[in-house]
Amino acid sequence: MLTPSSGEEVSGEEARLAAVRRYxxxxxxxxxxFDRIAALAARVFDAPMASVSVVDADRVWFAATHGLDGITQIGRDPGLCASAILHGEPYVVPDARTDPRALSHPLVRGEPGIRFYAAAPITTRDGQRLGTVDVWDTRPRRPSDDQLAALQDLAALVMDEMELRLSALRTVAAERDRRADAERLARTLQRTLLPPALPAVPGLQAAAAYHTASADEVGGDFYDLFPLDDGRWAFFIGDVCGKGADAAALTSLTRYTLRAAAIYDPDPCAALANLDTVLKGEYQGDDPRHCTALFGVLDPAPDGSFALTLAGGGHPPALALRADATVEALSTAGGQLIGLLPRPRFVRTTTRLRPGEALLMYTDGLIEAHAPDGTMLGQDGLTAHLSRARPRSADHLLSSVDELLRRLGPGVTDDTALLALSVPPRLAPPTQETR
Known part of the structure; x- marks a missing residue:
């Protein structure tokens, strides 16, 4: 066990351990x-072993392992995990047998005979390092800068998941203490399954909304928008099967998996295929779970437009509102349900969003709503509504759909998630008269 050398260090370690307990x-x-994070780390490094570790007072506990079968915890011996949390950046041991920091570590001297070790710290918002995402190998090696950057991204994803879990735990505990009714609990839990706010994307307006059909039941619709590390942006929207706690767990797993998949390979079809593999691995036997989803990548261009690549798995098509007031369905017809079929097919399409154009994505609760006369809205009805309203910004687009949902009233029987993106029109250069 590491022994701090000053009272200041004791206070720092006490604060760190308090953070470990807090989560x-x-x-x-x-x-x-966390198992999927460990597997992704091993894949990025092409290494046989990886882990997600939490450093306690006198032990290192593995929240997840890949290739370290049967090992759930180790002592807090210096040189590997216990030393890695002392650093705010990636910690690398290229060859443990020649590194004085790690030479005497039990995993180096004994089985499995570790030679290479790399770790990125799992750091809280207030700077406390809870543990590490680790990669292990039995041969010496030197990682690339890209591999270490990916390891830091995976550590950040672990922290995001811990924050999400902590938020849910605090929410449920607070609601229980106040003996809140089922409606408030469901509404609060629903919020923990969705991003609290969409990020600001240069040159793009983004807006999202979630309409619940039942105030006392958690739904399974989801959406997200986040940056990739090459200047592009990824987004997705989808709908899991079922309602209630099971749907909430599946929604959290699906959203988290799609974000993690985008770090390894942001290709939209590959992201959906990765999710399909995860769902089949997590829900096997007689209790399969499935979802529909659209996954897209936006690539900004110098002229202010965005190249869009979109893949679909059993999900309604996105609608592009063009500058000439037409509404174009971006078809991914043929894309199949995710997590259900032996070898599902996912369909990709491409287009460009130019200044003055917008994109609407939605879940099927919208188009399956019924008018007072019993007719279902359908994609044609939604397209007709948007053609009449002609919204051009993301906010106006959602306002227009909100108005439609209010008009349908009790005919809306399923939750609806909405994600809208728009490219602001370019201002015309001033004329001689206006100068």
Missing amino acids: QVLGTAPDGA
């Missing part, structure tokens, strides 16, 4: 989320 992750049962 309530030590000793929890595996749920698959």
Whole structure:
């Protein structure tokens, strides 16, 4: 065990351990989320072993392992995990047998005979390092800068998942303490499954909304928008099967998996295929789970437009509102349900969003709503509504759909998630008269 050398260090370690306790992750049962991070880390490094570790007072506990079968925790011996949390950046041991920091570590001297070790710290918003995402190998090696950057991204994803879990735990505990009714609990839990706010994308307007059909039941619709590390942006929207707690768990898994998949390979079809593999691995036997989704990547161009690549798996088509007031369905017809079929097909399409154009994505609760006369809205009805309204900004687009949903009233029987993106029109250069 590491022994601090000053009172200041004791206080720092006490604060770190308090943060470890705060996130309530030590000793929890595996749920698959961290296992996928460990597997991705091993794949990025082409290494046989990886882990997500949490450093306790006198032990290192593995929240997830890949290739380290049977090892759930180790002592807090210096040189590997216990030393890595002392650094705010990636920690690398190229050859443990020649590195004085790690030479005497039990995993180096004994089985499995570790030679190479790399780790990125899992750091809270207030700077406390809870543990690390680790990669292990039995041969010496030197990682690339890109591999270390990816390891830092995976550590950040672990922290995001811990924050999400902590938020849910605090929400449920607070609601229980106040003996809140089922409606408030469901509404609060629903918020924890969605991003609290969309990020600002240069040159793009983005807006999202979630309409619940039942105030006391958690739905399974989801959406997200986030940056990639090459200047592009990724987004997705989807709908999982079922309602209630099971749907909430599946929604969290799906959203988290799609974000993690985009780090390894942001190709939209590859992201959906990765999700399909995860769902089949997590829900096997007689209790399969599935979802529909659209996954897209936006690539900004110098002229202010965005190249859009979109892939669909059983999801309604996105609608592009063009500058000439037409509404174009971006078809991914033929894309199949995710997590259900042996070898599903996912369909890709491409287009360009130019200044003055917008994109609407939605879940099927919208087009399956019924008018007072019993007719279903359908894609044709939605297209006709947007053609009449002619909204051009993301906010106006959602306002127009909100108005439609209010008009349909009790005919809306399923949750609806909405994600709208728009490219502001370019201002015309001033004329001689206006100068």
